[in-house]
Amino acid sequence: MAGHHHHHEHSGDSLIEAARAELVDAGEQWTDMRGEVFQALMDQSRPASAYDIAEDVSKARGKRVAANSVYRILDLFVKTNLARRVESANAYVANPHPGCRHDCIFLICDSCGKATHIDDDRLTGALVNAAREAGFADIRPVVELRGLCAECSEDS
Template sequence: MSGHHHHHDFAGEKLVDAARDALVDAGEQWTDMRADVFAALAAREKPASAYDIAESVGLDRGKRVAANSVYRILDLFVRTNLARRIESANAYVANSHPGCRHDCIFLICDTCGAVTHIDDDSLTGALRTAAQGSGFAEVRPVVELRGLCSRCGDGDAG
C-alpha cells in the first residue's frame, strides 16, 4: 500500500459542483437546503458545528433553520463523502475532494482551532489491519492529532 494519497482538491464553485455531482451519483437529491448547508460549510475556514451552520443558513435565508435538520444533512454529507466529522470537536469540515474515498488524518491546532488534513494510506492501513486482527470488521479509522499549527507554534521556539 502506498504512503501518501494524491487527489485533486476543489475550492469555490468547483467544490460545490463536485459535491453536487457526488451526491447525485450516490442516488441522493441536491436540494436547495442541502446546497445552502454545503455552501455554508465550505465557506468556513475552521470546523463548524451544526448550530454554526444552522445560524449561517438561517441568516442567509432570513428565517430560523433548525439545527436537527442541519445535523441530518451533515450526516448525509459524511455518509456520501462530502464532509468529514471532527470527532473530538463535534464539528464538520467540507471534503475538498468529494469524489475520492480515503481515510483522513486531521491535525488540529489547540490554539486557533485550524484543521489540516493529510492522507497517509500506510498509516490508516496499518490501523485497519490491526483492528481486523482483533476481530473488528467495517473499520473506519478516525485519526486526530492535536498540537500547534505553524502559525501558533512559531513564537514558542526556545
C-alpha cells in the same frame, strides 16, 4: 512518497459542482437547503458545528433553520463523503475532494482550532490491519492529532 495519496482538490464553484455530482451519483437529491448547508460549510475557516452552520444558513435565508435539520444534512454529507466529521470537536469540514474515498488524519490546533487534513494510507492501513487482527470489521479509522499549527507555534 509511497503511501501518500494525490488527488485534485476542488474549491469554490468547482467544489460545489463536484459535491452535487457525488450526492446525485449516491442517489440523493441536491436541494436548495443542502446546497446552502454545503456552501456554509465551505465558507468556514475551521471545523464548524451544526449550530454554527444553522446560524449561517438562517442569516442567509432570513429565517431560522433548526440545527437538527442541519445535523441530518451533515450526516448525509459524511455518509456520501462530501464532508468529514472531526469527532473530538463534534464539528464538520467540507471534503475538498468528494469523489475520493480514503481514511483521513486530522491535525487539530489547540490554539486556533484549525483542522488540517492529511492522507497517509500506510498509517491508516496499518490501523485497519491491526483492528482486523483483533477481530473488528467495518472499520473506519478516525485519527486526530492535537497540537499547535505552524502559525500558532510561531506566535508562542
